[in-house]
Amino acid sequence: DAGVIQSPRHEVTEMGQEVTLRCKPISGHNSLFWYRQTMMRGLELLIYFNNNVPIDDSGMPEDRFSAKMPNASFSTLKIQPSEPRDSAVYFCASSLAAGRGTGELFFGEGSRLTVL
């Protein structure tokens, strides 16, 4: 079975540019999570969706960040305009929703973003 698929794997961009990260969750999973990993702050939850609806976006740093989930098989995380402090690895993860499954999150391979 295919796991969580993220693209791009690596992105290098210049400050001020728009960045779009993409995620395809595991088929049948109802919950989707976006995490950011940095040396300074570790793994932080940015936002998560349940049945395509954003449930908790309290971790989204500021208005420059936005996330969408137009359908059950696709999500995007957009940064506009990007800044050097956004440089990080961004992980997408999916899981079965409340009341089902074994509780674990399945992670994609991450997108490493470098903003110059």
Place this chain on the structure above:
Amino acid sequence: AQTVTQSQPEMSVQEAETVTLSCTYDTSESDYYLFWYKQPPSRQMILVIRQEAYKQQNATENRFSVNFQKAAKSFSLKISDSQLGDAAMYFCAYRSPISNFGNEKLTFGTGTRLTIIP
């Protein structure tokens, strides 16, 4: 809010020996999930082992086992017969009961970097 604490930023162990990584957490919930994830240099997050709080028996997966002390809110990971491929960052994580709709996120500790000495 739940918190997860890993007090050992780095650990090292001789190949074939046993090592224990510590994790404590804080919660007011009585039922929850605990996990250990491994992140090798490839950066992929890999589930190592899971524990359901309502189960008293400690989880075991081959060379990996946990010591779950619910009253002490402690969840340590023991790796037996350490292998070079075990070298990675290890993250302890907490998840609210999956029946607790709206609070499904994983809360991670800061990680322990494990080095295997040949």
